[in-house]
Amino acid sequence: MIGERLKNLRKNMGYTQDDLAEKLSISRSSLSLYEIDKRDPDSETFNKIADFFNVSLDYLNGRTDDPNPIRDxxxxxxxxxxxxxxxxxxxxxxxxxxxxxxxxxxxxxxxxxxxxxxxxxxxxxxxxxxx
Structure with a gap:
């Protein structure tokens, strides 16, 4: 589930895989593997992704469809x-x-x-x- 969500977030923000990989300080190949659900990011990278897109970890994991359940x-x-x-x-x-x-x-x-x-x-x- 993280792969699909990650890919959608990246595309909605207008980033290429190279752009996002650079911003997250990871390789493009790692990002590509995350997006096709062939590899899971470690917890540090997972948190970086959530922080970068300002979404919850539960959203990335597919536990909720609300990307921002955190109260304002x-x-x-x-x-x-x-x-x-x-x-x-x-x-x-x-x-x-x-x-x-x-x-x-x-x-x-x-x-x-x-x-x-x-x-x-x-x-x-x-x-x-x-x-």
Missing amino acids: VDQDLHDEHNYTKELEDFLKDNVTTAMFQDYGDWSDEEKRDLLQFLKGQKALREQNKGK
Whole structure:
């Protein structure tokens, strides 16, 4: 499977075998053997290929058809902001405000831990409703 994926990635980027082999610091003959699945790259070369094309190792191995299952950092920051907003909304309630008077002094890690705990409790409650 790696051969077909590697060849498609190389062609989509407009590289010849010679071009790509040079960029990866491998011989063209090795690259050719990888592309026809006659030889597997060693782990260092395998990682170089994934890094060069910005795809996951699972994609190269054929375990997934999504070349970039790694989450986007911007999306992670957006999600983090949403989690913080949820927690702040929760803490606006008078009862919870009394319980968490020193919330403003908490570290970001403590706030994230609390949010994860609350989400887990919510998920359990919803799961139990279905029973």
